[in-house]
Amino acid sequence: MKLIITTGKAVATVTRESGVNEATLGRMVTAFKALNETRRAEVMESEGAELQRLRQETADLKMDRACLKNRRASSTRKHRIRRPGV
Numbered sequence: 001m002k003l004i005i006t007t008g009k010a011v012a013t014v015t016r017e018s019g020v021n022e023a024t025l026g027r028m029v030t031a032f033k034a035l036n037e038t039r040r041a042e043v044m045e046s047e048g049a050e051l052q053r054l055r056q057e058t059a060d061l062k063m064d065r066a067c068l069k070n071r072r073a074s075s076t077r078k079h080r081i082r083r084p085g086v
Helices: 002-007 011-018 022-078
Strands: none
Touching (some): 002 022
């Protein structure tokens, strides 16, 4: 089955080389591909949810950083001591 999937060889070619029944090998390959597609869809769905969560977290952190940056800049302006003649 790996030969068919990884190399792209035809089922008939692999069955002739290995001596396995063509219909049996064909069904196995079809079942494997269907299972693999299902798993891939599940992974993509979970990755999409993770990506959305990370984007939200990034936006929150950027907002927090901007607030802290503004807060620091305003506190620096408030606490400056003006010395006459300096």
